[in-house]
Amino acid sequence: MRLNEITFTDAKPVEGYGPGFFRIGGEVIEGGVLTGPASTGPWGGFEDVDALLALSGVVDVLFVGTGAEIAHIPASLREQLDSAGIGVEVMSSPSAARTYNVLLSEGRRVALAMLPV
Structure with a gap:
């Protein structure tokens, strides 16, 4: 059996x-x-x-880092992302960065939007 490394994206951790x-x-x-x-x-x-919204069809999940602490994102933003078919996971920015890196290393279709800590 031959194994080949597959890269799905040029995203960087x-x-x-x-x-x-x-x-x-x-x-x-x-x-x-x-x-x-x-x-x-x-x-x-x-x-x-x-x-x-430009990520629609490009990613399966968007991680949103809300800064040093977890916080709710505006309801209207969540509704727009849901309507566009973008899964959203909200967490603190440090947690979002770690989770993004793990899923990115698995070749998953992910994106990350973060506010600074």
Whole structure:
């Protein structure tokens, strides 16, 4: 039997974070961040809905990191993501980063939007 490594995405794992920043793929991003199969870049927070809706059909689940502590996302945001067929898991940003990295390493179709700690 021949085994081949399959890569489903060019997404990069979260390498680190600190007060007000994230490091992903060797790049430091100040403030909120959105990363997934296609790219990594700044995220404007819960009001930046269009960037999240663009993930429809591209990812199966979006992890939303709400900062140092877990918090609810706005109900309207959750409804829009649900309507677009994007599964949403909300947790603290450190937990979201760890979970994203694990599922990314398994080749899963995931994205991550985080607010800084």
